[in-house]
Amino acid sequence: IRNREELAEALEKLDFPVVIKAVDLMGSRGIFRCDTSEQAFSFYEKTMEATGKDYCLVEEFIEGEPFGCEAMMSEGRLLYCLPNNIDAFQSYVPT
Numbered sequence: 001i002r003n004r005e006e007l008a009e010a011l012e013k014l015d016f017p018v019v020i021k022a023v024d025l026m027g028s029r030g031i032f033r034c035d036t037s038e039q040a041f042s043f044y045e046k047t048m049e050a051t052g053k054d055y056c057l058v059e060e061f062i063e064g065e066p067f068g069c070e071a072m073m074s075e076g077r078l079l080y081c082l083p084n085n086i087d088a089f090q091s092y093v094p095t
Helices: 003-015 037-050
Strands: 018-021 033-036 057-060 068-075 078-083
Touching: 003 037, 003 057, 018 037, 033 037
Parallel strands: none
Antiparallel strands: 018 033, 018 057, 068 078
């Protein structure tokens, strides 16, 4: 999403809740769950203020358990993948 018009188009196609996501930050910074269009537009502004990119992602929110993998890639090929259940660190999507 590069502007408010693209966000409006995406929101017409997606079911709520949605998540607005910065693509270059860590630790849930610039990531917001949105239950309404009003929230999506408000959090879009906050995400774009936080990111160093000129775009962000919007996608449908999926309820579930966090699951992660430590992986090693080389020349576009997966060399190693260690799934983990992230017991040591539980994250959340701020609202």
